Amino acid sequence: MVRRVALSKQTRIGLAAILLALLTLACFFAYNAFKTPASYEREVTLCKYEHSASFNYLVYLKPNSLYNETAITGKKFYFTKITDYIYVTFKYAFNIDKPADVYTECDVFAEISTDKWSKSYFLNRTISDSKLSIGMPIDLSFYMKEVEKIEKEIGVFSKEAKLRLIYNIYTQAKTEYGEIDERFAPMLTISLGNTFSISENSTKKVGSITRKEVFKREDVVNQRKFSFVAIALLSLALVAFLLLTKSKEDVNLKIKKYERWIVNIEKTPSGDFLPVSSFDDLIKVAGELGKPICKKDDVYYVIDTTTVYEWKEHSE
DSSP states (O other): OOOOEEEOHHHHHHHHHHHHHHHHHHHHHHHHHHHSOSEEEEEEEEEEEEEEEEEEEEEEEOSOSSOSSSEEOSOSOEESTTEEEEEEEEEEEEEESSOOEEEEEEEEEEEEEOSSOEEEEEEEEEEESSEEEEEEEEOHHHHHHHHHHHHHHHTOOOSOEEEEEEEEEEEEEEETTEEEEEEEOOEEEEEESSEEOEEEEOOEEEEEEEEEEEEEOHHHHHHHHHHHHHHHHHHHHHHHHHHHEEEHHHHHHHHHHTGGGEEEOSSOOOSEEEEOSSHHHHHHHHHHHTOOEEEETTEEEEEETTEEEEEETTOO
C-alpha cells in the first residue's frame, strides 16, 4: 500500500490550485491551437508574362516651304495640307519567363469616328509566333475624304473626327503550367482636321498563371502537440498529487472524533513496540482488542499485554 504524504491543508490546497491553474492554462492554449487552422491556402505564381507593343511613325511631307526634310516625327502636331502619308511601324512581343509554344494573330483595322458615328476598315492580318512587326502607309487624305462623304450623306457635321488604328492581337501560349489565351488591342489615334496629332495607348499588359497551394502552419502543429502533452502530464500530476497526499487536518478531525476513547498517560509504556501506519489502523486494533487508545505527547498507543501498538501523529 502506498503511503500518503500528510500536508497542511493550506499547502495541499495551494499546490493543487497551482496544478489546476497550469492545467487550465494548458487547456486554453490547446483550445487556441485547435481553433487556429493548421494549414492555409496561398496563391503561388507559376509563370509571368507580358504583352508589349510599340509604335514608330514617320510623317512624309509634300514639297513645302516650312520643312527641309521629307519626313518628320516627334512633333506635337502636324499640318494636314502638306502631309503626303504617314508610315506606321507596329511591333509586338509576347514575353514569358517559362518555355512556351506561342501563336499570335493580329488583325489591323482603321476606324474613323465622330461623336455621332463610326466606320471600320480592315487593313491587314498577320500570323506569327511570340513576336511580330507590321509596317504600312496610312493615306490620311483618304480617310478625311471618307468623313466628308459620310457627313454629306447623313447631313450631320461634327466639329471633330478621329482616325484610330486598332491592332487586335490574339495570343495563345501553351506551357507546362497551363494554356494562356488572351486578347490585346493597342491603338494609335490620329486627330483629323487642318492639323493633326498622334497618340498611342494600351501598349503593355501583364499577366500570370497561378494556382492555390496549401501550406502547413508548423507553429500551430507544434503548439497542438505541446499543449496535448502538457495537458496529459498536468492531469496525471494532479491526480497523483490528490491520491498520494492528504491533509493533516483529516487526521486531527479523526483524533477529535475519537478523543473520548483516548487516555492521556504520564510515561511511555514498555513492551514490544509494533508501529502501525495510520491512526485508522490504530483505531481498528483498539476496536478488535477492546482496549483504549493511550496518548503521550504526540504518540498514541494501544497496549495489549506485552505488545504495544504505536502510531506517531506526524508519521502519516
